[in-house]
Amino acid sequence: MSITDLMVSDGSLESAKLDLAKDRKRVIREMEEIHLDYSAAIRQVTTKLEILGDDYRQRDEYGPIHHIQSRLKSMDSLLEKAERYGIEDPINNMDEVRDQILDIAGVRVVCNYREDIYALSELLLKQNDIKLLKIKDYNENPKESGYRSLHVVIALPVFLVNKQVSVPVEIQFRSIAMDTWASLEHELKYKNKGVLSEDVQEQLKSCARLLADVDTQMEDMRHKVFWPGHTGRTE
Numbered sequence: 736m737s738i739t740d741l742m743v744s745d746g747s748l749e750s751a752k753l754d755l756a757k758d759r760k761r762v763i764r765e766m767e768e769i770h771l772d773y774s775a776a777i778r779q780v781t782t783k784l785e786i787l788g789d790d791y792r793q794r795d796e797y798g799p800i801h802h803i804q805s806r807l808k809s810m811d812s813l814l815e816k817a818e819r820y821g822i823e824d825p826i827n828n829m830d831e832v833r834d835q836i837l838d839i840a841g842v843r844v845v846c847n848y849r850e851d852i853y854a855l856s857e858l859l860l861k862q863n864d865i866k867l868l869k870i871k872d873y874n875e876n877p878k879e880s881g882y883r884s885l886h887v888v889i890a891l892p893v894f895l896v897n898k899q900v901s902v903p904v905e906i907q908f909r910s911i912a913m914d915t916w917a918s919l920e921h922e923l924k925y926k927n928k929g930v931l932s933e934d935v936q937e938q939l940k941s942c943a944r945l946l947a948d949v950d951t952q953m954e955d956m957r958h959k960v961f962w963p964g965h966t967g968r969t970e
Contacts, residue, residue, distance in 0.1 A: 773840040
């Protein structure tokens with residue numbers, strides 16, 4: 736069974752959308768290439784981050800990464816987003832979809848402390864095969880909803896049998912507190928079909944501020960315990 740057949744069978748691609756393809760064989764090939772290229776890029780980014788975490792632990796027995804998650808956007812979700820971006824007939828314009836949508840591949844890195852998200856992102860961006868495409872710091876400038884995270888979009892090379900392709904990956908760096916808020920907010924929205932009352936929205940904003948306070952206090956305690964007399968981490 737091909738990757739495209741699996742997409743249809745598991746519900747990640749509506750067969751009706753595939754029927755819109757002008758050249759079915761070409762579109763199937765392009766979809767399978769997206770699956771291969773972006774899955775490979777996710778594995779590479781995840782491995783890079785895991786190696787950095789291993790190096791931290793080997794140096795001082797401290798691992799800044801709490802956990803890593805990843806996802807490859809489903810083909811249905813990708814095509815729907817392409818339509819929202821104004822891409823005409825996206826299933827027959829997959830090159831434009833790839834050019835314009837930078838979060839087909841996503842990696843989420845949850846760190847123990849807020850300062851860890853900056854340390855890890857800086858180390859990753861220093862690697863010579865990584866190209867920074869975009870960065871949005873929702874920790875310094877939270878969204879109206881209260882959402883906080885550091886979003887970094889990079890491109891890195893994926894080496895295949897007959898070619899090399901540059902593939903973008905969106906990486907979300909969060910502290911445990913940031914991830915707690917975002918996960919629960921997502922669940923509340925999902926349960927209510929994306930609509931929350933004004934009262935609940937205000938409560939969420941209040942919780943986001945409280946958790947930002949927790950991040951600050953936990954970092955302060957960390958410095959007092961591990962590096963007394965210093966305001967930040969020293970080597």
